[in-house]
Amino acid sequence: MNSRFAVAVHVLTLLEQSRGEPVTSEYIAGSVNTNPSLVRRLLGMLARAGLTTSQLGTGGGALLARPADEITLLDVYRAVDDGAPFGMHRERPNPACPVGRNIQAALETRMDAAARAMEAELARTTVADVSADVRRKERRRGSALATR
Amino acid sequence: MNSRFAVAVHVLTLLEQSRGEPVTSEYIAGSVNTNPSLVRRLLGMLARAGLTTSQLGTGGGALLARPADEITLLDVYRAVDDGAPFGMHRERPNPACPVGRNIQAALETRMDAAARAMEAELARTTVADVSADVRRKERRRGSALATR
């Protein structure tokens, strides 16, 4: 499986909650429970997509490149995934067969429609929404502890 | 990538167009351009999902288990794919981090919504629709040839 999307949203949520302070790949790796190099690779993709920037040197780290409520989950998905939930035939189907020579075009239409439906749903949520969700859950967790 | 979904729809379209005649895995493999064993493996999954049946022995082969207009692409997708377009974190995020311990629950909601949107779109098309598309494209191809 591909966990990059989940980790990318995780990373961006961390950046949002850091409110302007650069966050190091090592700190992020500690939260994600992986190693800093992998985080830097992911940050590289996010930076290329214009979602994050980085400050080098002491006190450096990663930052959001634009407000969290202007980063949709679709932006994230496109940044770290190839955006092809379905795979087409590996070998070209037999062009001598009436079905073989037409099936891919017929399929592509339907696959595109399904992918677009998924992407439209992803576009309805922003990193700010997810971050707010996380904060809300954290508050609930806190009050549950308090009443114990 | 995973080409099983594409191949499965291809196979079911072939079965639909054979109108009740059993189709051998060798014939199917010829149209898909792969080998019969792979086709039989796929047919096994489709049979377990109740979409196809098989006749053993001479004159045997695969058949649709129910009318093509009662088999949606979602049925096919569920039969041959694990139905998880997004992967979650491989390792559990750090429970000592306020984001780490809440991000997965927040993510799951959004991923589910996106997956449901995709599945709803897949459910709108049946194997009969795809087969009709293929036939339509084939007719157009024929008339284009005729006017050449």
Add this chain to the structure above:
DNA sequence: ATGGTGTGTTACCGTGCTTGGTACACACGA
């Protein structure tokens, strides 16, 4: 200036999944 810090990038390896391909037992029809 100089040392320390943290990024960006590359290379490499192990793992797991998918597919290609072979083989063989079993069921069914002629």
Add this chain to the structure above:
DNA sequence: TCGTGTGTACCAAGCACGGTAACACACCAT
């Protein structure tokens, strides 16, 4: 009883992903 075709097990090759280490470069503080 023989031939046909399925169902299944098995192995090899290819590939993507994640884990890991290494290193050059940029930047800050002293």
